[in-house]
Amino acid sequence: MLRRTRPYVLEHARALTAAACLLVLVVLLGLTGPLLLGQLVDLAATAGGAPLAPRALSIPVAPDARGVLALAGLFVAAVVLGFLLEATLGLLMGRVGVAIVLRLKADLFAKILGLDPGFFREYPVGRLLARVESDTEALKNLFTATALQALRAVLTFVGIFATMLVFDWRVTLVTAPVLLLLVLATVGFVRLVRRLYTETRRALAAITAHVAEVVQGIAVIQHHDYGPAVAARLEALDERRYRLDARASLLNQGWWGFFAFAETALVAAVIGVGAAQVVAGALTLGTLVVFIEYVRQAFMPVALLSEFVSQVQQGLVSAERVLGILALEPEVARAPDARPVGRLAQGVRLEGVSFAYEAGRPVLHDVSFEVPRGKRVALVGPSGGGKSTLVGLLLRFHDPAAGRITVDGEDLRALDRDAWRRRCGLVLQEVTLFPGTVRENLTVFDEEADPAALARALALTGAQALVDRLPGGLDAALTERGQNLSHGERQLLSLARALVHDPDLLVLDEATSAVDPRTEARIARAVERLLEGRTALVVAHRLATVRRCDEIVVVEGGRVVERGTHEALWARGGAYRRLARLQFTELEGADAGGSGRRPALEGAGVAT
Numbered sequence: 003m004l005r006r007t008r009p010y011v012l013e014h015a016r017a018l019t020a021a022a023c024l025l026v027l028v029v030l031l032g033l034t035g036p037l038l039l040g041q042l043v044d045l046a047a048t049a050g051g052a053p054l055a056p057r058a059l060s061i062p063v064a065p066d067a068r069g070v071l072a073l074a075g076l077f078v079a080a081v082v083l084g085f086l087l088e089a090t091l092g093l094l095m096g097r098v099g100v101a102i103v104l105r106l107k108a109d110l111f112a113k114i115l116g117l118d119p120g121f122f123r124e125y126p127v128g129r130l131l132a133r134v135e136s137d138t139e140a141l142k143n144l145f146t147a148t149a150l151q152a153l154r155a156v157l158t159f160v161g162i163f164a165t166m167l168v169f170d171w172r173v174t175l176v177t178a179p180v181l182l183l184l185v186l187a188t189v190g191f192v193r194l195v196r197r198l199y200t201e202t203r204r205a206l207a208a209i210t211a212h213v214a215e216v217v218q219g220i221a222v223i224q225h226h227d228y229g230p231a232v233a234a235r236l237e238a239l240d241e242r243r244y245r246l247d248a249r250a251s252l253l254n255q256g257w258w259g260f261f262a263f264a265e266t267a268l269v270a271a272v273i274g275v276g277a278a279q280v281v282a283g284a285l286t287l288g289t290l291v292v293f294i295e296y297v298r299q300a301f302m303p304v305a306l307l308s309e310f311v312s313q314v315q316q317g318l319v320s321a322e323r324v325l326g327i328l329a330l331e332p333e334v335a336r337a338p339d340a341r342p343v344g345r346l347a348q349g350v351r352l353e354g355v356s357f358a359y360e361a362g363r364p365v366l367h368d369v370s371f372e373v374p375r376g377k378r379v380a381l382v383g384p385s386g387g388g389k390s391t392l393v394g395l396l397l398r399f400h401d402p403a404a405g406r407i408t409v410d411g412e413d414l415r416a417l418d419r420d421a422w423r424r425r426c427g428l429v430l431q432e433v434t435l436f437p438g439t440v441r442e443n444l445t446v447f448d449e450e451a452d453p454a455a456l457a458r459a460l461a462l463t464g465a466q467a468l469v470d471r472l473p474g475g476l477d478a479a480l481t482e483r484g485q486n487l488s489h490g491e492r493q494l495l496s497l498a499r500a501l502v503h504d505p506d507l508l509v510l511d512e513a514t515s516a517v518d519p520r521t522e523a524r525i526a527r528a529v530e531r532l533l534e535g536r537t538a539l540v541v542a543h544r545l546a547t548v549r550r551c552d553e554i555v556v557v558e559g560g561r562v563v564e565r566g567t568h569e570a571l572w573a574r575g576g577a578y579r580r581l582a583r584l585q586f587t588e589l590e591g592a593d594a595g596g597s598g599r600r601p602a603l604e605g606a607g608v609a610t
Contacts, residue, residue, distance in 0.1 A: 003318065003321045003322075003325065006325050006328075006329075007102075007106075007321070007325070010102045010105055010106055011102065011145075013101075013102075013105075014098045014101060014102065017094060017097070017098050018098060020094065021091055021094050021095055021098070021150075024087050024090060024091040024094070025091060025150070025153060025154055025157065026157070027087055028084055028087050028088050028091060028154065029154060029157045029158050029161055030161070031080050031081075031083060031084035031087070032084060032158060032299070033158075033161050033162065033165055034080045035077060035080055035081065035084075035295075036291070036292045036295035036296055036299070037165075037292060038073050038076055038077040038080065039077065039288075039291060039292070039295065040286075040288035040289055040291045040292035040295075041073055041288055042070060042073050042074065042077070042288070043286075043287050043288035043291050044286050044287065044288030044289075045069055045070050045073065045288075046070070091150065092147075092150070095145075095146045095147075095149075095150050096146055098145070098146070099142045099143075099145040099146030099147075100142065100146075102141075102142070102145050103138050103139070103141055103142040103145065106138055106141065106324065107134060107138045109328060110133065110134060110138065110324055110327060110328060111134060113327060113328055113330065114130065114134075114327065116332055117330060117332050118332050118333045118334065118399060118400065119394065119399050119400075120333070120359065121330070127211075127214045127215065127218065129207060129210075129211050131210060131211075131214055132206075132207045132210045132211065133323055133324060133327060136206070136207075136210070136320075137320035137323050137324050138320070138324060140313075140316045140317050140319075140320035141317055141320050141321055141324060143313055143316075143317060144313065144314065144316075144317025144318075144320075144321070147313075148310050148313040148314055148317060151306055151310060152306075152310055152314070154303075155302075155303030155304070155306045155310075156303065158299065158300075158302070158303045159181075159300060159303040159304065162296045162299055162300045162303075163178075163181070163300070165296065166293065166296055169289055169292060169293065170279075170285060170289065170293070172275075172279075173272060173275055173276055173279070173285075173293055176271055176272060176275050177268060177271075177272060177293075177297055177300070180264065180267075180268050180271075181268075181300055181304070184261075184264060184301070184304045185304060187260075188304055191253075191257060194253070195250065195253055195315065198246060198249060198250055198253070199250065199315035199316060199319065200315065200319050201246055202243065202246040202247060202250060203315075203316055203319045203320070205239065205242050205243035205246055206243060208239050209236070209239045209240065209243060212235060212236055212239055213236070216232050216236075261301060261304075264301070265297075265298065265301045268297055268301075269294055269297055269298065272290075272293050272294055272297050273290070273294065276289075276290040276293055276294075277290070333400060333401065334398055334399065334400060334401055334419060336418075336419055336420070337415070337416065337418075337419070340416065340417055340418040340419065340421075341412070341416055341417055341418065342417075342418055342421060343409070343417050343418055343421040343422045343425055344410075345425075345506055346375050346409070346410065346425065346506035346507060346537060347375060347410050348374070348375055348410045348411065349372060349373050349374040349375045349377070349410070349537065350372070350373045350396065350407065350408070350409055350507065350537075350539075351370075351371075351372045351373075351407070351408045352369055352370055352371055352372070352392070352395075352396075352405070352407050353370055353405050353406050353407070353408065354368050354369075354370055354404065354405035354406075355368070355369045355370070355392075355395065355402045355404070355405035355406070355407065356368055356369070356402060356403050356404040356405055357391060357395060357400060357402050357403050357404075358403055364403075364560060365388050365391050365560050366388045366391055366392065366395075366402075366560040366561075367559075367560045367561050368404075368405070368561070369388070369392065369405075369557070369560070369561065369562050370405075370562065371553075371555045371562060371565060373507070373537060373538075373539050374537070374552075375537050376535060376536070376537055377537060377538075377552040377553070378533055378536075378537075378538045378539075378540060378550070378551040378552050378553075379538070379539055379540070379551060379552065379553045379554075379555060380539075380540045380541070380542060380548035380551040380553070380554045380555065381393075381539065381540070381541045381542075381555050381557055382541075382542055382545060382548060382554060382555070382556055382557070382578065382581065383556055383557040383558050383563075383577075383581070384558060384581070387557045387558050387559060387560065388557050388559075388560040388561075389511075389541045389557055390511065390541070391560075392557070393509055393511055393539070393541060395407060396426075396509065396539065397422075397423055397426060397428065397509065398414055398415075398419050398422060398423065401415055409422065424503065424505075425505055425506045425507065426505055426506070426507045426508075426509055427500030427501060427503070427505030427507070427508045427509065428500060428509050428511075429493075429496050429497055429500050429508070429509070429510045429511065430496070430511050431511055433484065433489070433492040433493055433495070433496045434483065435480050435483055435484030435487075435492055435495065435496075436480070436482075437479075437480065437481060437482050438479070438480060439474075439476065439477050439478060439479060439480065440469060440472065440475070440476050440477070440478050440480060440495065441456070441476040441477060443480060443484070443495060443499065444456055444459070444460075444476075444495065444498055444499050444502055445499075445502055446499065448503075451502055451503070452502075455501075455502055455503070455504060456476075456502055458501070459498040459499070459500075459501035459502045460498050462498075462501060462531050462532060463494060463497040463498045463501065463528040463531065463532055464494065464527065464528045464531070465494040465495055465497065465498040465528070468491055468494055468495070494528060497528050497529065497532055500532070501532065506537060507537050507538070507539065508532065508533065508536050508537065508538040508539070509538070509539050509541075510529065510538065510539070510540045510541065510542075511541040530550070545578075545581065545582050548568065549568045551567075551568070552567070553565060553566065553567065554566060554567065554568060554571055554578065556571070556576075556577045556578050556581070558577055563576070563577045564576050564577050564578055566578075
């Protein structure tokens, strides 16, 4: 994790160097307090007539009231200065941590935007929200408070042990075995709870994902009265997280109880050994006080390390998740030597294309057809036949496993991926609109979009009348996913958006489905104007939308089974005609209230 986050950390090398210096000062001031306190006790003992044995690391002061006041002033100054430096250190590390995580979050989001569609099938919305928000926040804590306190604990522990050795190695030997056992016990505790905290983090991510998915599908859940089952599922997830949290809490409480007992026992041992040396005159009372304070302070770093185990483990798990996504590479990467894409001159050709999402399960087999410049080609066939996969390959969301796709005779893989996508206009069945104005959605937030091109797109698709009706026109605000518009209105805006940047190739994927017949006719007229004189690939289940295409390609089981015009395919009586018969039979059955009356298929075929 340190190796892979090094670029983020090195950006703040100066601030981190300053923080390291402040941390050393804070630790030294913390070690100074017991020394001053011990010397004060020795001065008090001297004033009472008790003999003063030599002691190490003392400050030369007069053994009188003035010396006592001087040491007391130094003690107060050390405490106040330590507090101020610690506050400054916290602010500095807080700024560094936030800056690191902001860049990490930006890089993570940019990486997600560039990954293949298959990634989003594996990572639903809830999991991605957890990665971008909660996991990066856990990393921020790891970079700031947790890292700072852990390093401080280590430095304090080492400093205390070294100072105790300077004072009296014999008393130090009494404490050393116990402190060593505590360190070993802490290591064992970390290993014990690491898996537990990993499971707790996963349980929390599962709850977040479940809630996000429920909110997205709330209409279906309410319609089918699925609420109790959804609530029961959430209760089960909460119960699992509760059990994991309860186990972690019990371990932590037991750990703190063990520490309290060990601290009391060790302080008692130090008093027992040190008191005998004080009576014998080999050790001053102040030195014994120093040892007692240091023993108590030595427990705190080890205790804090164990307390920070939860945060450290959460940070490590979050780091694995975030860095795991950052390490992913898109299946279709940008070629460093990619050639620029010019205006389409000849057309697009698929030559023997095969493809599989999973090894051993091909979804396309040796598919070949052409979309000549200025022509319309339709893809039809049953669901699951491979039409959407062909669209994904054409837009280069994937690369063929075999065969190739050429643009004006050049392999698509040799061309600039992003430039090619910008030359394609895409209209999907499920329209995506973003919170913002109509203008921003039509230009996809491109501030340099040509206003004249925007006006032409609205006029050509007939969407200008819709924009004129909206309060504010192009500056009218759209809600999330355009929910303040009807489906047909959203589809009209989607058609206009596809034209704003004057694409060379239009790809329409079920652009007239999921609407009522009147709206479908309105959109069909807009599509007809949209396609006039343009190169287009039209994907449709409704065969009425492909009648005017120059060629129809029938895809079944990942293979091209027929090609030709509507009239030729109907006359052939093959797969296309079977699709038409099935579709019109279903439509007639619905119109007849399920009476089973069959339409005049030949007439329907001619008039489609």
